[in-house]
Amino acid sequence: MKLWHLQAFFWTSLIVLACPVQGDEISVAVASNFTGPMKRITAEFEKDTGHKVLASYGGTGKFYAQIKNGAPFEVLLSADDETPAKLVKENTAVAETQFNYAVGKLVLWSARPGLVDAAGDVLKTGRFEHLSMADAKLAPYGTAAMQTLKALGVYGVVQPKIVTAENISQAYQFISSGNAELGFIALSQVLKGGKIEGSSWLVPPNLYTPIRQDAVILNKGKGKPAAEALMKFLKTDKARAIIKSFGYELS
Template sequence: MNISHRVSGLLAALLFTVLPAHAEEISVAVAANFTAPMKLIAAEFEKETGHKVVASFGSTGKFYAQIKNGAPFEILLAADDETPTKLAKEGAATGSSQFTYAVGKLVLWSAKAGLVDGAGAVLKKGGFEHLSLADPKLAPYGAAGVETMKALGVYETLQTRVVTAENITQAYQYIASGNAELGFVALSQVLKDGKIEGSSWLVPANLYTPIKQDAIILEKGKGNAAVEALMKYLKGDKARAVIKSFGYEFS
Protein backbone atom coordinates (compact mmCIF):
# COMPACT_ATOMS: atom_id res chain seq x y z
CA MET A 1 0.00 0.00 0.00
CA ASN A 2 1.45 3.39 -0.97
CA ILE A 3 1.55 6.41 1.35
CA SER A 4 -1.41 8.18 -0.25
CA HIS A 5 -3.63 5.11 0.26
CA ARG A 6 -2.51 4.86 3.88
CA VAL A 7 -3.32 8.55 4.49
CA SER A 8 -6.78 8.24 2.90
CA GLY A 9 -7.47 5.14 4.95
CA LEU A 10 -6.42 6.94 8.12
CA LEU A 11 -8.63 9.95 7.31
CA ALA A 12 -11.60 7.68 6.68
CA ALA A 13 -11.03 5.93 10.00
CA LEU A 14 -10.83 9.27 11.81
CA LEU A 15 -14.04 10.45 10.15
CA PHE A 16 -15.93 7.41 11.36
CA THR A 17 -14.68 7.96 14.91
CA VAL A 18 -15.94 11.56 14.89
CA LEU A 19 -19.38 10.96 13.35
CA PRO A 20 -21.96 8.90 15.25
CA ALA A 21 -22.28 5.26 14.31
CA HIS A 22 -25.92 5.79 13.38
CA ALA A 23 -26.58 9.24 11.95
CA GLU A 24 -30.29 9.98 12.17
CA GLU A 25 -32.84 12.32 10.65
CA ILE A 26 -34.59 14.64 13.10
CA SER A 27 -37.99 16.02 12.10
CA VAL A 28 -38.46 19.53 13.50
CA ALA A 29 -41.47 21.86 13.28
CA VAL A 30 -40.11 25.43 13.35
CA ALA A 31 -42.00 28.70 13.80
CA ALA A 32 -41.77 30.69 10.55
CA ASN A 33 -40.08 33.69 12.19
CA PHE A 34 -37.14 31.45 13.12
CA THR A 35 -36.51 30.21 9.56
CA ALA A 36 -33.20 31.99 8.85
CA PRO A 37 -31.45 31.29 12.17
CA MET A 38 -32.63 27.67 12.20
CA LYS A 39 -31.16 27.02 8.76
CA LEU A 40 -27.76 28.23 9.96
CA ILE A 41 -27.97 26.35 13.26
CA ALA A 42 -29.07 23.13 11.53
CA ALA A 43 -26.18 23.32 9.06
CA GLU A 44 -23.60 23.63 11.84
CA PHE A 45 -25.27 20.93 13.94
CA GLU A 46 -25.19 18.55 10.96
CA LYS A 47 -21.48 19.23 10.39
CA GLU A 48 -20.64 18.56 14.01
CA THR A 49 -22.80 15.49 14.60
CA GLY A 50 -23.58 13.86 11.26
CA HIS A 51 -27.28 13.90 12.07
CA LYS A 52 -29.64 15.46 9.53
CA VAL A 53 -32.23 18.07 10.49
CA VAL A 54 -35.42 17.94 8.42
CA ALA A 55 -37.13 21.23 9.25
CA SER A 56 -40.64 22.35 8.34
CA PHE A 57 -41.46 26.06 8.74
CA GLY A 58 -44.92 27.47 9.43
CA SER A 59 -47.32 28.93 11.95
CA THR A 60 -47.35 27.56 15.49
CA GLY A 61 -51.13 27.18 15.45
CA LYS A 62 -51.06 25.01 12.35
CA PHE A 63 -48.24 22.88 13.76
CA TYR A 64 -50.29 22.31 16.91
CA ALA A 65 -53.18 20.96 14.82
CA GLN A 66 -50.84 18.78 12.75
CA ILE A 67 -49.13 17.34 15.84
CA LYS A 68 -52.50 16.52 17.40
CA ASN A 69 -53.41 14.76 14.15
CA GLY A 70 -50.31 12.56 14.28
CA ALA A 71 -47.73 14.49 12.22
CA PRO A 72 -44.31 12.80 12.68
CA PHE A 73 -42.50 15.79 14.21
CA GLU A 74 -40.04 15.06 17.00
CA ILE A 75 -39.30 18.62 18.15
CA LEU A 76 -41.40 21.78 18.12
CA LEU A 77 -39.73 25.19 18.09
CA ALA A 78 -42.79 27.31 18.73
CA ALA A 79 -43.31 31.06 18.45
CA ASP A 80 -44.83 31.08 21.93
CA ASP A 81 -44.58 29.27 25.25
CA GLU A 82 -48.27 28.42 25.52
CA THR A 83 -48.45 25.84 22.72
CA PRO A 84 -45.60 23.63 24.03
CA THR A 85 -47.09 23.86 27.55
CA LYS A 86 -50.49 22.81 26.18
CA LEU A 87 -48.99 19.88 24.26
CA ALA A 88 -47.19 18.69 27.39
CA LYS A 89 -50.40 18.85 29.44
CA GLU A 90 -52.20 16.87 26.75
CA GLY A 91 -49.52 14.14 26.79
CA ALA A 92 -48.22 14.95 23.31
CA ALA A 93 -44.84 16.28 24.49
CA THR A 94 -42.29 15.90 27.28
CA GLY A 95 -42.80 18.77 29.71
CA SER A 96 -39.38 18.41 31.34
CA SER A 97 -37.68 19.13 27.99
CA GLN A 98 -39.36 22.53 27.49
CA PHE A 99 -37.20 25.66 27.51
CA THR A 100 -37.20 29.18 26.03
CA TYR A 101 -34.76 29.24 23.12
CA ALA A 102 -35.45 32.88 22.14
CA VAL A 103 -37.50 35.95 23.00
CA GLY A 104 -38.80 37.61 19.86
CA LYS A 105 -39.17 41.28 19.00
CA LEU A 106 -41.98 42.82 16.99
CA VAL A 107 -41.33 45.46 14.34
CA LEU A 108 -43.58 47.59 12.16
CA TRP A 109 -41.84 47.50 8.80
CA SER A 110 -42.14 48.85 5.28
CA ALA A 111 -39.98 48.10 2.26
CA LYS A 112 -40.32 51.79 1.41
CA ALA A 113 -37.81 54.21 2.94
CA GLY A 114 -39.41 57.00 4.98
CA LEU A 115 -42.90 55.49 5.28
CA VAL A 116 -42.60 54.16 8.82
CA ASP A 117 -41.29 56.68 11.36
CA GLY A 118 -39.26 55.81 14.44
CA ALA A 119 -42.21 56.29 16.80
CA GLY A 120 -44.90 54.39 14.89
CA ALA A 121 -46.96 57.54 14.38
CA VAL A 122 -47.80 56.37 10.85
CA LEU A 123 -50.44 54.10 12.41
CA LYS A 124 -52.39 57.17 13.55
CA LYS A 125 -51.56 59.44 10.62
CA GLY A 126 -52.49 56.92 7.93
CA GLY A 127 -51.34 57.42 4.35
CA PHE A 128 -51.44 53.72 3.48
CA GLU A 129 -54.04 51.30 2.11
CA HIS A 130 -52.93 47.91 3.44
CA LEU A 131 -51.26 46.66 6.61
CA SER A 132 -49.99 43.07 6.61
CA LEU A 133 -50.40 40.89 9.67
CA ALA A 134 -49.97 37.16 10.35
CA ASP A 135 -53.19 35.46 11.41
CA PRO A 136 -53.48 36.37 15.13
CA LYS A 137 -55.34 33.13 15.82
CA LEU A 138 -52.41 31.03 14.60
CA ALA A 139 -49.31 33.23 14.87
CA PRO A 140 -48.10 34.88 18.11
CA TYR A 141 -46.48 37.74 16.16
CA GLY A 142 -49.85 38.46 14.56
CA ALA A 143 -51.48 38.48 17.99
CA ALA A 144 -48.74 40.86 19.19
CA GLY A 145 -49.48 43.18 16.27
CA VAL A 146 -53.18 43.29 17.23
CA GLU A 147 -52.23 43.94 20.88
CA THR A 148 -50.02 46.82 19.77
CA MET A 149 -52.74 48.45 17.68
CA LYS A 150 -55.25 48.09 20.51
CA ALA A 151 -52.78 49.58 23.00
CA LEU A 152 -52.37 52.58 20.68
CA GLY A 153 -56.12 52.90 20.18
CA VAL A 154 -55.96 52.44 16.40
CA TYR A 155 -57.20 48.89 15.91
CA GLU A 156 -60.82 49.75 15.15
CA THR A 157 -59.74 52.38 12.62
CA LEU A 158 -57.22 50.13 10.86
CA GLN A 159 -59.14 46.85 10.95
CA THR A 160 -60.50 47.27 7.40
CA ARG A 161 -56.96 47.82 6.06
CA VAL A 162 -55.48 44.67 7.59
CA VAL A 163 -54.38 41.97 5.15
CA THR A 164 -54.27 38.71 7.11
CA ALA A 165 -51.46 36.35 6.12
CA GLU A 166 -51.29 32.63 6.88
CA ASN A 167 -48.03 33.06 8.79
CA ILE A 168 -45.27 35.58 9.46
CA THR A 169 -43.34 34.59 6.31
CA GLN A 170 -46.33 35.39 4.12
CA ALA A 171 -46.90 38.64 6.03
CA TYR A 172 -43.31 39.63 5.22
CA GLN A 173 -43.77 38.68 1.55
CA TYR A 174 -46.85 40.87 1.22
CA ILE A 175 -44.84 43.87 2.43
CA ALA A 176 -41.66 43.08 0.50
CA SER A 177 -43.65 42.72 -2.73
CA GLY A 178 -45.53 45.98 -2.17
CA ASN A 179 -48.96 44.31 -1.90
CA ALA A 180 -49.10 45.88 1.55
CA GLU A 181 -47.29 49.14 2.24
CA LEU A 182 -46.36 48.14 5.78
CA GLY A 183 -47.04 45.55 8.45
CA PHE A 184 -46.00 43.78 11.63
CA VAL A 185 -43.24 41.18 11.30
CA ALA A 186 -40.48 39.68 13.41
CA LEU A 187 -37.29 41.71 13.77
CA SER A 188 -35.35 38.59 12.75
CA GLN A 189 -36.92 38.72 9.28
CA VAL A 190 -35.74 42.22 8.42
CA LEU A 191 -32.47 42.52 10.36
CA LYS A 192 -29.55 41.83 8.04
CA ASP A 193 -25.97 42.44 9.19
CA GLY A 194 -27.29 44.64 11.97
CA LYS A 195 -29.28 46.88 9.60
CA ILE A 196 -32.88 47.12 8.42
CA GLU A 197 -33.62 48.16 4.84
CA GLY A 198 -36.69 50.26 4.12
CA SER A 199 -38.21 51.93 7.19
CA SER A 200 -39.21 50.52 10.56
CA TRP A 201 -40.34 51.03 14.13
CA LEU A 202 -39.16 48.60 16.79
CA VAL A 203 -42.32 48.21 18.84
CA PRO A 204 -41.74 48.88 22.58
CA ALA A 205 -41.98 45.64 24.56
CA ASN A 206 -44.61 47.10 26.92
CA LEU A 207 -47.19 47.26 24.11
CA TYR A 208 -47.53 43.49 23.68
CA THR A 209 -47.20 40.26 25.63
CA PRO A 210 -43.56 39.05 25.64
CA ILE A 211 -42.97 36.63 22.76
CA LYS A 212 -41.24 33.81 24.62
CA GLN A 213 -40.45 31.12 22.07
CA ASP A 214 -40.20 27.66 23.60
CA ALA A 215 -38.79 24.38 22.31
CA ILE A 216 -40.08 20.99 23.40
CA ILE A 217 -39.52 17.32 22.57
CA LEU A 218 -42.68 15.77 21.18
CA GLU A 219 -43.91 12.26 21.93
CA LYS A 220 -42.41 10.86 18.70
CA GLY A 221 -38.97 12.18 19.68
CA LYS A 222 -38.99 10.87 23.24
CA GLY A 223 -35.87 8.87 24.15
CA ASN A 224 -34.13 9.66 20.86
CA ALA A 225 -30.45 10.55 21.46
CA ALA A 226 -30.21 12.61 18.25
CA VAL A 227 -33.25 14.66 19.26
CA GLU A 228 -31.75 15.29 22.69
CA ALA A 229 -28.45 16.28 21.05
CA LEU A 230 -30.19 18.96 18.97
CA MET A 231 -32.03 20.32 21.99
CA LYS A 232 -28.72 20.54 23.86
CA TYR A 233 -27.08 22.24 20.87
CA LEU A 234 -29.81 24.90 20.83
CA LYS A 235 -28.84 25.83 24.40
CA GLY A 236 -25.13 26.07 23.55
CA ASP A 237 -22.99 29.13 22.86
CA LYS A 238 -22.75 28.60 19.08
CA ALA A 239 -26.51 28.44 18.57
CA ARG A 240 -27.15 31.32 20.97
CA ALA A 241 -24.67 33.51 19.07
CA VAL A 242 -26.61 32.88 15.85
CA ILE A 243 -29.94 33.54 17.59
CA LYS A 244 -28.67 36.81 19.07
CA SER A 245 -27.36 37.97 15.68
CA PHE A 246 -30.95 37.94 14.38
CA GLY A 247 -32.14 40.33 17.09
CA TYR A 248 -33.59 37.85 19.54
CA GLU A 249 -33.06 38.12 23.29
CA PHE A 250 -32.98 35.49 26.00
CA SER A 251 -35.20 35.26 29.07
Protein backbone atom coordinates in the same frame (compact mmCIF):
# COMPACT_ATOMS: atom_id res chain seq x y z
CA MET B 1 1.34 -10.96 15.01
CA LYS B 2 1.73 -12.25 11.44
CA LEU B 3 2.30 -9.82 8.60
CA TRP B 4 -1.10 -10.38 6.96
CA HIS B 5 -2.77 -9.75 10.33
CA LEU B 6 -0.92 -6.45 10.62
CA GLN B 7 -1.92 -5.49 7.09
CA ALA B 8 -5.58 -6.36 7.75
CA PHE B 9 -5.53 -4.32 10.98
CA PHE B 10 -3.94 -1.37 9.16
CA TRP B 11 -6.52 -1.28 6.36
CA THR B 12 -9.43 -1.79 8.76
CA SER B 13 -8.22 1.16 10.85
CA LEU B 14 -8.01 3.34 7.75
CA ILE B 15 -11.55 2.45 6.74
CA VAL B 16 -12.89 3.26 10.21
CA LEU B 17 -11.10 6.61 10.23
CA ALA B 18 -12.25 7.45 6.72
CA CYS B 19 -15.93 6.76 7.39
CA PRO B 20 -17.69 9.60 9.23
CA VAL B 21 -19.94 8.80 12.15
CA GLN B 22 -23.45 8.29 10.86
CA GLY B 23 -25.96 10.36 12.78
CA ASP B 24 -29.73 10.18 12.89
CA GLU B 25 -32.30 12.29 11.09
CA ILE B 26 -34.62 14.48 13.09
CA SER B 27 -37.86 16.07 11.90
CA VAL B 28 -38.31 19.54 13.37
CA ALA B 29 -41.28 21.91 13.14
CA VAL B 30 -39.91 25.46 13.28
CA ALA B 31 -41.87 28.69 13.72
CA SER B 32 -41.45 30.65 10.49
CA ASN B 33 -40.03 33.74 12.25
CA PHE B 34 -37.05 31.58 13.23
CA THR B 35 -36.22 30.48 9.66
CA GLY B 36 -33.03 32.52 9.32
CA PRO B 37 -31.44 31.53 12.63
CA MET B 38 -32.49 27.89 12.28
CA LYS B 39 -30.85 27.49 8.89
CA ARG B 40 -27.55 28.69 10.33
CA ILE B 41 -27.96 26.64 13.50
CA THR B 42 -28.77 23.55 11.43
CA ALA B 43 -25.57 23.90 9.44
CA GLU B 44 -23.48 24.12 12.60
CA PHE B 45 -25.40 21.34 14.36
CA GLU B 46 -25.03 18.93 11.47
CA LYS B 47 -21.34 19.70 11.16
CA ASP B 48 -20.69 19.22 14.87
CA THR B 49 -22.85 16.17 15.54
CA GLY B 50 -23.33 14.24 12.30
CA HIS B 51 -27.10 14.32 12.79
CA LYS B 52 -29.33 15.63 9.99
CA VAL B 53 -32.18 18.09 10.52
CA LEU B 54 -35.30 17.91 8.38
CA ALA B 55 -36.85 21.28 9.15
CA SER B 56 -40.35 22.42 8.22
CA TYR B 57 -41.17 26.11 8.63
CA GLY B 58 -44.65 27.46 9.27
CA GLY B 59 -47.17 28.91 11.67
CA THR B 60 -47.27 27.62 15.23
CA GLY B 61 -51.05 27.24 15.22
CA LYS B 62 -50.97 25.11 12.09
CA PHE B 63 -48.14 22.99 13.49
CA TYR B 64 -50.18 22.35 16.62
CA ALA B 65 -53.06 21.02 14.52
CA GLN B 66 -50.72 18.86 12.44
CA ILE B 67 -49.02 17.42 15.52
CA LYS B 68 -52.38 16.55 17.08
CA ASN B 69 -53.30 14.82 13.81
CA GLY B 70 -50.20 12.63 13.91
CA ALA B 71 -47.62 14.57 11.90
CA PRO B 72 -44.19 12.91 12.26
CA PHE B 73 -42.45 15.85 13.95
CA GLU B 74 -40.04 15.00 16.76
CA VAL B 75 -39.20 18.49 17.99
CA LEU B 76 -41.17 21.75 17.98
CA LEU B 77 -39.55 25.18 18.02
CA SER B 78 -42.62 27.25 18.75
CA ALA B 79 -43.25 30.98 18.39
CA ASP B 80 -44.76 31.01 21.89
CA ASP B 81 -44.54 29.16 25.18
CA GLU B 82 -48.23 28.33 25.38
CA THR B 83 -48.33 25.78 22.55
CA PRO B 84 -45.52 23.59 23.93
CA ALA B 85 -47.10 23.77 27.39
CA LYS B 86 -50.45 22.75 25.91
CA LEU B 87 -48.86 19.79 24.11
CA VAL B 88 -47.21 18.73 27.37
CA LYS B 89 -50.52 18.96 29.21
CA GLU B 90 -52.16 16.86 26.51
CA ASN B 91 -49.42 14.22 26.83
CA THR B 92 -48.15 14.89 23.31
CA ALA B 93 -44.77 16.31 24.35
CA VAL B 94 -42.12 15.56 26.98
CA ALA B 95 -42.55 17.93 29.91
CA GLU B 96 -38.99 18.07 31.19
CA THR B 97 -37.63 19.06 27.77
CA GLN B 98 -39.50 22.36 27.37
CA PHE B 99 -37.30 25.45 27.58
CA ASN B 100 -37.15 29.02 26.28
CA TYR B 101 -34.75 29.40 23.36
CA ALA B 102 -35.53 33.00 22.36
CA VAL B 103 -37.67 36.05 23.09
CA GLY B 104 -38.96 37.62 19.90
CA LYS B 105 -39.34 41.28 18.99
CA LEU B 106 -42.11 42.83 16.92
CA VAL B 107 -41.38 45.44 14.27
CA LEU B 108 -43.58 47.58 12.02
CA TRP B 109 -41.81 47.45 8.67
CA SER B 110 -42.10 48.78 5.13
CA ALA B 111 -39.90 48.01 2.15
CA ARG B 112 -40.28 51.70 1.24
CA PRO B 113 -37.75 54.05 2.88
CA GLY B 114 -39.38 56.89 4.80
CA LEU B 115 -42.86 55.41 5.06
CA VAL B 116 -42.60 54.14 8.63
CA ASP B 117 -41.39 56.77 11.09
CA ALA B 118 -39.28 56.08 14.17
CA ALA B 119 -42.28 56.51 16.49
CA GLY B 120 -44.82 54.48 14.53
CA ASP B 121 -47.07 57.50 14.05
CA VAL B 122 -47.87 56.30 10.53
CA LEU B 123 -50.45 54.04 12.16
CA LYS B 124 -52.29 57.11 13.47
CA THR B 125 -52.12 59.10 10.23
CA GLY B 126 -53.51 56.19 8.23
CA ARG B 127 -51.57 57.20 5.10
CA PHE B 128 -51.55 53.70 3.65
CA GLU B 129 -53.97 51.32 1.97
CA HIS B 130 -52.92 47.94 3.34
CA LEU B 131 -51.41 46.78 6.63
CA SER B 132 -50.17 43.19 6.74
CA MET B 133 -50.07 41.03 9.87
CA ALA B 134 -50.20 37.33 10.70
CA ASP B 135 -53.47 35.76 11.80
CA ALA B 136 -53.83 36.52 15.50
CA LYS B 137 -55.70 33.23 15.99
CA LEU B 138 -52.82 31.13 14.68
CA ALA B 139 -49.61 33.14 15.05
CA PRO B 140 -48.16 34.65 18.24
CA TYR B 141 -46.69 37.57 16.29
CA GLY B 142 -50.16 38.23 14.92
CA THR B 143 -51.46 38.31 18.49
CA ALA B 144 -48.71 40.77 19.42
CA ALA B 145 -49.60 42.96 16.46
CA MET B 146 -53.26 42.99 17.45
CA GLN B 147 -52.35 43.87 21.03
CA THR B 148 -50.18 46.74 19.77
CA LEU B 149 -52.92 48.23 17.61
CA LYS B 150 -55.39 48.08 20.49
CA ALA B 151 -52.87 49.52 22.98
CA LEU B 152 -52.34 52.45 20.62
CA GLY B 153 -56.10 52.91 20.21
CA VAL B 154 -55.96 52.65 16.41
CA TYR B 155 -57.34 49.17 15.78
CA GLY B 156 -60.82 50.42 14.86
CA VAL B 157 -59.37 52.87 12.34
CA VAL B 158 -56.93 50.52 10.60
CA GLN B 159 -59.02 47.33 10.82
CA PRO B 160 -60.51 47.73 7.29
CA LYS B 161 -56.97 48.00 5.91
CA ILE B 162 -55.59 44.84 7.53
CA VAL B 163 -54.44 42.08 5.21
CA THR B 164 -54.34 38.89 7.27
CA ALA B 165 -51.54 36.44 6.47
CA GLU B 166 -51.48 32.77 7.36
CA ASN B 167 -48.16 33.18 9.16
CA ILE B 168 -45.35 35.68 9.68
CA SER B 169 -43.51 34.57 6.52
CA GLN B 170 -46.53 35.32 4.37
CA ALA B 171 -46.95 38.68 6.11
CA TYR B 172 -43.35 39.49 5.16
CA GLN B 173 -44.01 38.44 1.55
CA PHE B 174 -47.03 40.72 1.31
CA ILE B 175 -44.93 43.69 2.46
CA SER B 176 -41.75 42.95 0.51
CA SER B 177 -43.75 42.43 -2.70
CA GLY B 178 -45.58 45.75 -2.25
CA ASN B 179 -49.01 44.15 -1.92
CA ALA B 180 -49.11 45.82 1.49
CA GLU B 181 -47.25 49.07 2.09
CA LEU B 182 -46.35 48.10 5.65
CA GLY B 183 -47.01 45.54 8.32
CA PHE B 184 -46.04 43.82 11.53
CA ILE B 185 -43.40 41.10 11.34
CA ALA B 186 -40.57 39.66 13.43
CA LEU B 187 -37.43 41.76 13.76
CA SER B 188 -35.41 38.66 12.82
CA GLN B 189 -36.90 38.69 9.33
CA VAL B 190 -35.48 42.08 8.36
CA LEU B 191 -32.42 42.53 10.55
CA LYS B 192 -29.38 41.83 8.37
CA GLY B 193 -25.90 42.64 9.58
CA GLY B 194 -27.36 44.80 12.31
CA LYS B 195 -29.27 46.96 9.80
CA ILE B 196 -32.81 47.10 8.44
CA GLU B 197 -33.53 48.11 4.85
CA GLY B 198 -36.62 50.15 4.07
CA SER B 199 -38.17 51.87 7.08
CA SER B 200 -39.21 50.49 10.44
CA TRP B 201 -40.42 51.06 13.98
CA LEU B 202 -39.32 48.64 16.68
CA VAL B 203 -42.48 48.22 18.72
CA PRO B 204 -41.93 48.96 22.44
CA PRO B 205 -42.25 45.68 24.37
CA ASN B 206 -44.73 47.19 26.82
CA LEU B 207 -47.35 47.27 24.05
CA TYR B 208 -47.64 43.49 23.73
CA THR B 209 -47.24 40.33 25.77
CA PRO B 210 -43.62 39.10 25.63
CA ILE B 211 -43.10 36.67 22.77
CA ARG B 212 -41.38 33.86 24.66
CA GLN B 213 -40.50 31.15 22.18
CA ASP B 214 -40.13 27.66 23.66
CA ALA B 215 -38.81 24.41 22.26
CA VAL B 216 -39.97 20.94 23.30
CA ILE B 217 -39.36 17.34 22.32
CA LEU B 218 -42.54 15.73 21.07
CA ASN B 219 -43.52 12.16 21.91
CA LYS B 220 -42.27 10.91 18.54
CA GLY B 221 -38.81 12.19 19.45
CA LYS B 222 -38.74 10.89 23.02
CA GLY B 223 -35.51 9.07 23.80
CA LYS B 224 -33.98 9.77 20.39
CA PRO B 225 -30.33 10.88 20.54
CA ALA B 226 -30.71 13.38 17.67
CA ALA B 227 -33.64 15.14 19.36
CA GLU B 228 -31.79 15.36 22.66
CA ALA B 229 -28.63 16.55 20.89
CA LEU B 230 -30.50 19.36 19.13
CA MET B 231 -32.05 20.60 22.36
CA LYS B 232 -28.64 20.57 24.00
CA PHE B 233 -27.08 22.38 21.02
CA LEU B 234 -29.66 25.16 21.17
CA LYS B 235 -28.35 26.00 24.64
CA THR B 236 -24.70 26.26 23.55
CA ASP B 237 -22.86 29.56 23.23
CA LYS B 238 -22.52 28.97 19.49
CA ALA B 239 -26.28 28.65 18.94
CA ARG B 240 -27.12 31.47 21.33
CA ALA B 241 -24.74 33.81 19.49
CA ILE B 242 -26.54 33.05 16.22
CA ILE B 243 -29.95 33.63 17.82
CA LYS B 244 -28.84 36.93 19.32
CA SER B 245 -27.43 38.12 15.98
CA PHE B 246 -30.96 37.99 14.55
CA GLY B 247 -32.27 40.43 17.14
CA TYR B 248 -33.77 38.03 19.64
CA GLU B 249 -33.34 38.41 23.37
CA LEU B 250 -32.09 35.47 25.42
CA SER B 251 -33.50 34.44 28.74
